[in-house]
Amino acid sequence: MLETYSIEDFYDEMMADVRKPRPHYEKFHRILLEMNQEELHEKHETAQLSFLRQGITFTVYHEEGGTERTMPFDFVPVIIDDEQWSGIEAGIKQRVRALNLFLEDVYNEGRILHEGIVPRGVVENNQYFYRKQAGGFEVPNDNRIFLAGIDLIRGDEGVYRVLEDNLRNPSGLSYVYQNRFVMRKVFPEFFFEHDIRTLEHQMSHLHEALLSHVPENSPSKNAPQAVLLTPGMYNSAYYDHVFLAQQMGIELVEGRDLLVKDKAVYMKTVRGLQRVDIIYRRIDDDFIDPEEFNPDSELGVPGLMEAYRNGNVAILNGVGNGVADDKEIYAYVPEMIRFYLGEEPMIPNVDTYFLRDEDVRRDVLGRLEELVVKNVGASGGYDMLIGPQASPEQIELFKQKIEETPEQYIAQPTIQLSRAPAFQKKRFYPCHVDLRVFAVGGDDFHVLPGGLTRVALKEGSLVVNSSQGGGGKDTWVLKKGAVPNA
Known part of the structure; x- marks a missing residue:
């Protein structure tokens, strides 16, 4: 089934060339070749049904409303060796660490702005910079990043x-977690070796990290x-919210379940009001407190920000974090690492062109067909051009x-994104x-070992976002000494 698999000019996660797997994939490759097409197809279908039965879904929004879908899953894992x-x-x-120091800095002293490492206008004109609401006070652990998701490519x-x-x-x-659960259930033979x-x-x-705040x-x-x-329940990531609340053993609440009284936050229960110390919020800043952000929001909690600033409740991730993950700010992260840590970046950025510069803009407009253009405030693969x-x-x-604009x-x-084999419709083909x-x-x-490998299951597509037709793979990190000598 892999005889027609092509690696072309792309870096392939599994195959060193068309016939030879990389050293850390040799055992997986050998087991894979022992299976036939029908067996793999049957297991693939069982895996998809497992996601459906567990209600593992997300919502894709479009003009007519929202469509709930199961996360497409591919069983060929991305394997990363210990080194x-x-x-x-x-x-x-x-x-x-550098990004957290940047957030603490721009919401307090602003040293990186005073010294011109990051242009002041880039921060102060950022739509996610909330100096008035989120600045000038201490947060627990001096930490505004409880959970970060850093996207890597090769x-x-x-x-x-x-x-x-x-x-x-x-x-x-x-x-x-669910990718790993389904893999162990449907493909146990891969885990034996x-x-x-x-x-x-x-x-x-x-x-533990949550309670430390x-x-x-x-x-x-x-x-x-x-x-x-x-x-x-109508949020696109609601399954994520339910799963994390269950696994951490904390209450899952909506804004109407909380109230602020005497600048402290309380949860309504059948036994009366119960004081809340830490809120892991999955609501965007704009909706979190109608008294200070969007006045029409019915999702948030009136008075929450005042309780936050007075040190009576912790909000994770921090309010105003968007100023540090904006796609324009992204280009300055290597300089943040040098400024705050005195170190060279270990993982480089992708080269980025700022279109506010007239000369750069003229150059980019002349070759849009070979570039990727992104809206600095958008996410999920929306408002993006792949030239x-x-x-x-x-x-x-x-x-x-x-x-x-x-x-x-x-x-x-x-970037010629790396590819890995995917098995769909009874055949293997390479996907980014x-x-x-x-x-x-x-x-x-x-750092959690592994992570979420996202795969562009549509042949030839470079967009891995689930909202744009992408799916997921399990990600294995091998323990030290688990890879044969190359």
Whole structure:
């Protein structure tokens, strides 16, 4: 079944060439070749049904409303050896530490702005910068990043690069666990001969990190009450919210379940009001408190921000984090690492062009067909142009958008994203992948082994987002010594 598999000019995660797997894939490749097409197809269908039966879904929004879908799953994992993972882990910790220091800085002293490392206008004109609401006070652990999702890609040279930082409400952690659960259930033979870092105790790291953010004025520092605040069941990531609340053993609440009284937050229960110390919120800043943000919001809690600023409740991730994961700010992260940590970045960025600069804009507009253009405030693959795959009409549309609001867009070279085999419709074919690595912040930063490998299941597509037709794969990190000598 792999005889017609082609690696062409792309870096392939599994195959070194058309007939030889990479050393850390040799055992998997051998077991795979022992299976026949019908057996694999049957297992593939069983895996999809497992996701459906467990209600593992997300919502795709469009003009007519929302469509609920199961996450498409592919059973060929992305396998990372111990040496590669050590570099990724160290690089992610370095990056998230610097980003957290940046957030603490811009919401307090602003040293990086005074010294001109990051242009003041880039921060102060950012739509996610809430200096008035989120600045000028201490947060628990001096930490504004409880959970970060850092997206990594590999180009044709096989080097990892950071594509995007997600510091507001990164989703997908539940899929990491469910991908592993389904793989062990449907493909147990793959696990017998592989020594893989387990996910089993990772939720305890998440829970401990959550409870470490006890606010200054909490009356229950030894037994703080934490909740997960969700917009509700119609949110696209609601399954993620339910899963994480269950696994951490905390209450899942909506805004109407909470109230603020005497600048403290309480949860309504059948036994009366119960003080809440920590809120892991999955509601965007704009909806979290109608008294200070969107006055029409019915999802948030009136008065919540005042309780937050007075040290009576912790809000995770921090309010205003969007100023650090904006696609324009992204280009300055290597300088943040040098400025705050005195170190060179371990994982490089993708080259980025700022379209507010007239000369750069003119150059980019002349070669849109070979670049990727992104809206600095958008996510999920929306309002994005992939030049090599775009029609003349799409290119013309983005020319107009850039001319009208150049500060709203950035451009990047089209990276030849690495590929991995996918098994769909009874055959293997190569699909582009990226990797979302999750870092948890508490007293220190901890990186979960592996992460969410997202795969562009539509042949030839470069867009891995689930909202745009992408799916997921399990991600294995092999323990030290688990790879044969190359």
